[in-house]
Amino acid sequence: MSAALLAACGGGGLDDSRLLKPDPLNPGGGSGGGSTPAPGSAQVCAPNNPYRTDVANHTVGTLSNEKNWVAQYMLDAYLWYKDIPAVNASDAAYSNENAVYSSLDAYFEALKTPLKTASGAKKDKFSFTYPTKKWDELFASGASFSYGAEWKFSSVNSTTQKVQIAYVEPGSPAAAAGLMRGDTLVSVDGVSATDKAVNTQLEALLYPTVASKHTFTFTRNGNPAQNADVTPGKVTSSPVLYKSTFTDGSDKVGYLVFNDHVATAEQQLIDTITNFKAQNVNTLILDVRYNGGGYLYIASELAYMIAGATATSNKVFEKLQYNDKRPTDTANGVTPFYSESCILVNGNCTKTAALPTLNLNKVYVITSGSTCSASEAIINGLRGIDVTVEVIGGTTCGKPYGFVGKSNCGISYFPMEFQGVNNKGFGDFADGFTPTCSASDDLTKQLGDVTEGMLKAALYRKNNPSSCLPGSAALGLGNSELRRSIIRENKYWIQR
16 A cells, blocks of 8 residues: 555554555546546546656546546545635636646645634645655655755744754765754855845755755854755655653653654654663653654554553544544544554555553653644643643644545645544644743754753753743744755645
8 A cells, every 4th residue: 555645644544453444435436547537537637747657547638637636535535625715727827737736736725725723823734735656755764855954944033034954864965064953054055044035046955856066154153154065865864863861860761852753763763662661761751843743653652652551551542533524434533552563664564563661651742833743643642541741842833633645646635634633532732732831942952962942941840840941932033943845845844
């Protein structure tokens, strides 16, 4: 089964073996054979669709055929299908035969609900499209084409910004060039990193599509600017970016920076928790400040490893609530606390073994606005079984929704299809989880440094259960966002 159809970003769609059962819907019918395919038929593709050749059994049709399929899929699967606005599919913005993907993406975007949350934010800021082949590679291997540096943009004022490195993937081109967390970008190939007016040019350089060398000018710790030449390439993420154990008072603390719920995360998490258990860790600080989500089964396994067998017995990690058109799907609609490994390879679980457990009744979770989806599900799932979750940092992104997704003509469409609720039936966090104690990402320190702002705030809360570190949120710079290069090419995991 293609990884493109495995649920991600909030998960779902996985039965007890974590293998996806066929979607209960079949939007658009079959392959559309014959000379006159039905308007909404699947795999009937525009001749200029650059991804249609990724599908062996496709039929050449028109861009209208693809738009009709998209419209039908949204009407069948979209969580808010009743709120789809009236859209003229023949509008020029959706009908450029020489730009098929952008036309389809724009049409898909136009079909999203215009409704707002209680805070006035868009209710659906998450549905997206992505080339199927690239999506498969991303979630199966965690690989992407980039420098391996994650950029954090902070607004200084209406015209000026600050761009820094949030973290660098080990073994990446950025790491080889000596770039580090906290480095402040001055320019790329002479294009200013501080002037918002040139952001279109800057972003094209920060998220390249070809392997050509670029010159980064940056400052570090207030020292004079220096240059580094970096050539982007294929980068495989390290989902467990950092881990350590240390003694704090009478506690043995395990600190874990977990960045991606991709398939390759599973073994790394198992190894980390096994190590923590061997070292008698009794306090866990889970740092998901940069974790935008992914496979729900990974979140379920991690939550089980934190809480243990007794606390999770016969409990639901997450139950999925679809729109009123969807048939009841008890196998795919309930995600338990998985107690055994999967080790996903080519869509199949390859290794079943009991997961290690810490058996904790409290956990400290470091968060930010980039903490999203499956990461939020960990918080919600644990709270649903009365594990105390102390949230340290910033308000999370607010994504109780998820998708299964479907591919047509080499393009995968991911409308939000369900809302997830925990064992207590709670899932209303569209405006995010508010932190127990606020703290800002401290880019003056490396991850794992106990004086780094967010980790320091978590340790303070551990030692002072009824109070928060004074002034711990004072390190921030305006409104900041982590922009990730691995989602939708020039679009970002956290929508602006």
